[in-house]
Amino acid sequence: MLRKLLFWSFAVVFPLPLILTYEFVATEPDLLKFYVFLGLIAYTWWLLSIVLSVRPAWLHRFVGLPAIYGLHGALGVLAIAAVYVHSDNSYSPSHLARILGDWGFYGALAVLCYSMFFMSGWFVDRSRLLLKVKGLLETVLRRQLSVWIHRLNLVIVAMIWLHAHLLVRVNQYFAFMMLFDLYTVTALGIYVWKKWIAPDTxxxxxxxxxxxxxxxxxxxxxxxxxxxxxxxxxxxxxxxxxxxxxxxxxxxxxxxxxxxxxxxxxxxxxxxxxxxxxxxxxxxxxxxxxxxxxRFESIIQGRHREAPLVLVGMGAGVAPLLSLAAAHHTTRKIHLLWAVRSPEDAYYRDVIEEYQAASGNRMQATISVGRFRREDLANTLSAEAVAKGAFFIVGPNPAVLANQRLLRRIGVSARRIHQERLTM
CATH class of the missing domain: 2.40.30.10 (Translation factors)
Structure with a gap:
């Protein structure tokens, strides 16, 4: 929790050098400075989102990809709100600057709406109707289109960068503009290196x-x-x-x-x-x-060795859970629950049986054709597992959310439920 708090607080600290520099050099009225500050905050948050999108490995080990993607999405939403207030209360004599600012805002809003519907799962995973609509639209809109639409953020940053350079109220301050450009070059340089140079490594x-x-x-x-x-x-x-x-x-x-x-x-x-x-x-x-x-293994290493591990997989979601079972079936109590669509989809039954046979009665498995219901979980899981176990759920987004709710209803603490959704 402390790591995630530090990680999220960085979003507050990140714009401060630009804001403090502008506060020091600018002579505009305080109210006008405030609206400029909102624009700077939004711009730096867009840059930070671009940096987070490259999935820094060291940062992943620190807080995990879900936290990185969570901040990435939150910054997009908050930046739009800041830009809206900035644009609604600011004026520029430069016609081109106004056009670039407006295009940047509406482009960012369009990318945000598209991402929230097709890529985040914030809404569609909680509504069957929206999930069906998404499925129908995805037959026309391929994933490659989603990737290129997301890359429009680079075009938006370029427009906002030029927008700032055309504004007399900011471009007259050399020290501020140098720092502004350093932010931009650093963020885009990290993106270019990670996307087009680093793959060779x-x-x-x-x-x-x-x-x-x-x-x-x-x-x-x-x-x-x-x-x-x-x-x-x-x-x-x-x-x-x-x-x-x-x-x-x-x-x-x-x-x-x-x-x-x-x-x-x-x-x-x-x-x-x-x-x-x-x-x-x-x-x-x-x-x-x-x-x-x-992050699953690091979570397990932080648990007491006698605390049971409950691995809940839906369909192909059993894959990472099997690797956990392979590593720990002889040293920890494990209960693997696997929900499949049909009997023929239980294609790892023999592997699971091998792990059970070698576990010395430490590992047990339950394979269900169809999703687990509340009464299934209540009758299958031991009282020790419900009270002390660490739960790991992997599968499609709606199924993961549904199983989280079921586990909470039978008494499993939310802090002992860890999940990975098969959508990125």
Missing amino acids: YLMGTVTSNETRGGATRRVSVGLDSKAATLRPGDFFFLSFEGSSSASREWHPFSVTDDNQKTLAFTIRQHGDFTRRLDNVEVGTRVRLEGPFG
Whole structure:
């Protein structure tokens, strides 16, 4: 909690050098300065959002990707609010500056609305109607379009940067403009380095197998050129498939299914426009891997060794949970609950049985055809697990939220529930 508080407080500190510099050099009335401050806060928050979008590995290990994405989204919303007040109470004699400011605002608003509906899950995961509407629209709007729409933030930053340079009330102060440009160049430089230069330093591997599992799932194995030394149980990578035979060169997150650091196995449900084309990924296809990411193992290491681990997976969401089971089935009490659509989708039953047999009665598993209901959880979980266990839930967003609610209703504390949603 302290780490997340420090992380979120950085958003408050980040604009301060610009604000204090302008306060020191500017001679405008205080009210006008206030509206300029709002514009500066919004601009720096957009820059910070761009930096967060590259998923800094060190920051991920500090607070986790969910916290990074949470602040990324919150900054977008708060920046729009600040810009609205700024633009509604400011005036510039430069016609071009006004146009650029307005275009930047409406462009940012459009990107925010699109992201909140298609990418965040803030609304659609809590409404079946909106989820159906999203599914219908996604048959027309492919994920590649979402990626490029998100990159419009760079165009918006460029427009706001030029907008500021055209304003006499700010461009007359050399020291302030130097700091303003330093903010911009640093943020965009980090983005360019991470997106177009750093991939050459990522792990590389080759697809060694691509097999069907169940009705609509594939197991893709990638042999690495070098060992993934920092991989921990429960982690996931962002993958980019190279070559003309691949489904897409865009980055997509997938969880590792076991604890092998040399050959990584990914269990992927074919649901979206990208994953449906995974059949096209041939053995021998080269793969870039960004990561690993994940917080499950660090959470487990912070729990008492006798506290039970309850792993709740829906469909392909069992993948990272199996890697946790592989690492801990001989040393910790584990109860794995796996909900599948049909009996043929229980494609890891034999692996689970192997872990159980080797666990010395420490591990048990419950496989359900269909989602777990409240009475299922209440009857299946032991009193010790409900009172002391650490719960890890992985699956589609709506299913994760539903299971969180069910666990809370049977008495599981919210602070002991940890989740990973199969949407990024």
